Amino acid sequence: MTALPTAVRAPLSAPGTLARCRTLVEPALREAVGGLHPWLAEMAGYSFGWCEVGGAPATAPGGKGVRQALAVLGAEAAGADARAGVPAAVAVELVHAFSLLHDDIMDGDATRRRRPAGWKAYGTGPAVLAGDALFALAVDTLAAAPRGPGAVRLLSAALTDLVRGQADDLLFAARPGTGPRRVTPAEYRAMAEGKTGALLGCALALGAALGGASKPAVTALDRAGRHLGVAFQLVDDVLGVWGDPDVTGKPAGGDLREGKKTFPVLVALGSPAGRRLSGLLGSAARAGEAAALIEEAGGRAATLAEARAHTSAARALLAEAAPAGAAAGELDRLLEFLVHRVR
Template structure:
């Protein structure tokens, strides 16, 4: 197996890779969703962007497909056909969508990818049911794959991490902005690795295992995916404060209005300078969100968040460079970190 550790991102079209992997996984994902109760399947199809309420076909965005790509590329990097990673891609995508359905309810987010979230479109109870069904379907899908109990244990561990991260994220909301009980950036990193990174790492690792890779390679891909996930979450935070709603699909400053403990805010408060003290006062009031976002940038929150995202993307590349991976999948994996940062340019 040939090691590839320095493939340049310029040699790879990441959007093309994501599209190829989505197209490869889509039939298996559609087949799995087709086994659900028709009404639940419709809600799942709506969540994936395949249909409108009522079942009419839709052309809505179903997301970038990063988890699907990691699973397919993990299998290909192990020397197998990308289709060998399809079961991993389907299982992780089902778990991810389950988490989004419940996450939107818990956070009260009424929009997802530019249109009403499932709970807004169908109701809270149906959305919870659809999420539960997707989780059960993920376990069933992976159990039927030839990876054995080891793949299910890895998915279960990732899900446990995801739930821990979600619990921390919810608890953060009740903690103060300042004082000894405040949320520190390092606590955020742990939360983000669990809530976002665990599934990205799991996708790559499961794809590699189903492709025949040894556990050490799967573990390295898991680490890379976790670092990628932390960076991805921080970039999402940056977009939530300074992004274009037409691109993100969510209203700008929504996180500020909901008093969410995002990394740019926590990093700005951690500077302890005059701007940070002014920011703490504003966060405790109903100040204009646009002015608060500007103050976060002045206090160094945006630059600190970018630096932290870059640090984790470099760590992801280091993890990938430590194991032998087959080309051209290795080049595509190495190109993903630059693509994550490209979202905020």
């Protein structure tokens, strides 16, 4: 894919930060998952890419580890040792895995990270149960940590927002593309903050809280993470329409063939070209025509401008939190890497 406008390639230290945090957190994450019922532990391990169906070891592609890195950096931003953020990192990784297991079932997505989704590999009922187990384990992990009760309250608030965002996302699919009941960009923005931003904000806030940060700093970091989450989702929306499948690992124009109401689509649906675009969505044969129409209607430019606005807001809130030591630079580079990623 052509580089996003005004994008700056992040220094290698951003991927290095992800790798450093993963190395710190993964032993604790594996230990926590290993305490589950063996069948549930296997399904969780499959979700994390650690094993195949049946339990044979594997090194399947996993996620970037963004949330666990934010939790560790949140603790370091508070001036604490990185290890103070490990329980928060484990908890948010467990919650993220739980949400993906359930999301794939709700959305009917048969694959996840180029492998059969959990419900396809094990069945719907077992995948729901595995997700429930991961959620319970996340709460238990935080409750056992120093400053645990306050941390559990932060996680509970984020989960409430995450569920609200997911509910809105499901309801959006049934609403028309045009007319008075159409989904507006403002509604989509609020949904993205809940579904994607709430857990990113919670990751930063949890790490900071366990690291002993002040309440104003924790609040500022939570809000920064929420803005980052919206920007992250908006960039995903651009990649879902115009991304190079060799880079993204997803079919070109996949969101258009599925008729998803992403931000660039909603902008274009609200333009004079809206009715014409509405007739193209969901057609595999006309995905290219739909992509061109969305770009012509300003959908791509508006989405990138919105992503830049949320990135700027996140940076301002990070500055307000006054991260200690090297955490400030690492957070800034990680933010740049995530919102201008090509993968």
